[in-house]
Amino acid sequence: MTVQPDYVKTYNDFWKDIVENPDGTLNHDQLMRELADYRMVMEQVSLVYDEITGGRISKPNTMAGAVLGVANERIEGIVADALAEQSGEAL
Template sequence: MTEQPDYEKTYDEFWKEIVERPDGTLDLDQLKRELADYRMVLREVGEVYCHVTGGQISKPHTAAATVIAVADDRVQEIVAEAIAERLGEVP
């Protein structure tokens, strides 16, 4: 038996119960609602990524580990700048 492609597995494990009726037919209205929600999430996540990374990342499909690393670096930069300013090292 061949293994299901990832997208098929994701559909079966997550989306199927959400977008199909009990008889197995597609609930088009529900699918449209889910797609609208997904579009909103993509838009909002991009804005958050851009904000927390100081404009370095805006693509919503960027791996979480990458966003976290860049955001952590950005926080360290902000802290270093604040410390330097506090010590009078920055004009």
């Protein structure tokens, strides 16, 4: 049994039925539509990552765990600063 690389498995499991015609040929129109949607998603994800991480992460292929970790650190800092300010301890 030949082990397929991850990208081949992803294509076969997800993209194949979307971008291929029933005869196995490539549906260029559908491929172009999917790629246009994918570009829009990447652009939007970059904006969200940048905003929630305070500008520290903006690459759309960054793993969610890294983005969430930075976002949570940022939130904890904001909360700590607000609590310190509220209690009169702010510098």
